[in-house]
Amino acid sequence: MAFGYSMRKTENMEYQNLLIEQKEDIRIITIHRPQDLNALNTELLSELDCAFADASADAETKVVILTGEGKSFVAGADIAQMSAMDAAEAKAFGEFGADVFRRIETMEKVVIAAVNGYALGGGCELAMACDIRLASSKAKIGQPETGLGITPGFNGTQRLPRLVGLGRAKEIILAAETIDAMEAYRIGLFNKVVEPDQLMDAAMDLARKIASRAQLAVRYSKEAMNEGVDGGFEAGMALEANLFALCFATEDQKEGMKAFLEKRPAVFNGK
Numbered sequence: 221m222a223f224g225y226s227m228r229k230t231e232n233m234e235y236q237n238l239l240i241e242q243k244e245d246i247r248i249i250t251i252h253r254p255q256d257l258n259a260l261n262t263e264l265l266s267e268l269d270c271a272f273a274d275a276s277a278d279a280e281t282k283v284v285i286l287t288g289e290g291k292s293f294v295a296g297a298d299i300a301q302m303s304a305m306d307a308a309e310a311k312a313f314g315e316f317g318a319d320v321f322r323r324i325e326t327m328e329k330v331v332i333a334a335v336n337g338y339a340l341g342g343g344c345e346l347a348m349a350c351d352i353r354l355a356s357s358k359a360k361i362g363q364p365e366t367g368l369g370i371t372p373g374f375n376g377t378q379r380l381p382r383l384v385g386l387g388r389a390k391e392i393i394l395a396a397e398t399i400d401a402m403e404a405y406r407i408g409l410f411n412k413v414v415e416p417d418q419l420m421d422a423a424m425d426l427a428r429k430i431a432s433r434a435q436l437a438v439r440y441s442k443e444a445m446n447e448g449v450d451g452g453f454e455a456g457m458a459l460e461a462n463l464f465a466l467c468f469a470t471e472d473q474k475e476g477m478k479a480f481l482e483k484r485p486a487v488f489n490g491k
């Protein structure tokens with residue numbers, strides 16, 4: 221699948237709307253535009269694109285956690301910016317955001333969304349572009365666009381039905397429904413819900429678990445799942461067969477199986 225990031229590193233990039241932290245081999249990207257509840261404008265989308273490209277190129281980073289500062293993960297695309305757009309500008313903005321999200325979704329490293337609060341419109345779409353969604357019990361998620369006179373524009377119409385089924389997706393999008401964290405968990409939109417002060421610990425625990433696995437196997441598994449969902453079962457079958465075989469050319473496959481037979485934990489080197 222030809223998406224994800226090429227190896228461009230954005231050395232010394234200064235972000236106006238993001239905080240970047242490195243904890244062990246885990247990169248934490250925090251969206252920080254709290255005065256507007258982390259609403260996504262063009263500048264913030266560009267910064268996200270750079271920050272994920274940087275995490276992708278960073279050899280130390282194995283897993284990325286994406287979260288938001290304050291009471292919101294992302295309260296949607298910036299309505300003030302969008303309100304002045306004509307159709308051509310809206311198309312360009314929608315396509316830019318959709319491309320940024322698609323690069324996040326298809327990057328070779330795992331991305332965990334730690335949904336701390338509102339994830340509405342573009343925020344719901346951004347969370348859905350991440351591989352796994354953990355949420356605070358205070359989180360609220362939904363697609364309010366039809367109440368603003370628009371459709372979702374960062375591919376919510378495509379990702380939501382894939383995650384929760386067509387009927388539920390239609391209810392959420394057509395009725396512009398915002399649902400609470402437990403309901404989102406019940407329908408499979410959130411993987412797990414924890415108390416607000418436990419959210420980052422839960423995200424770190426999961427990130428560490430994934431980071432401890434054989435990284436090529438993690439990457440290939442993600443790629444095969446994405447391909448199957450997007451390109452169909454047979455395309456996914458073919459890709460899985462190739463990637464499965466490729467694993468047998470890795471040092472980590474030798475180590476993983478040897479460690480099992482020797483009844484000891486595996487020590488992977490990512491090769």
Ligand code: CO8
Nearest residue numbers: 256257259295296297298299310314340341342364373374
């Ligand atoms: N855009 C711009 N500003 C926002 C947004 C937003 N999406 N959300 C909140 N803000 C601002 C508010 O205007 C307010 O600013 P100010 O203090 O200057 O008045 C500040 O953030 C705080 O917000 P509230 O006072 O409203 O806070 P509340 O706690 O009362 O309410 C809510 C929180 C419920 C989240 C409320 O702010 C809200 O409903 N926000 C809008 C949610 C929404 O409709 N999101 C969807 C936007 S559309 C979208 O995302 C489309 C994506 C695809 C785009 C494709 C492009 C073509």
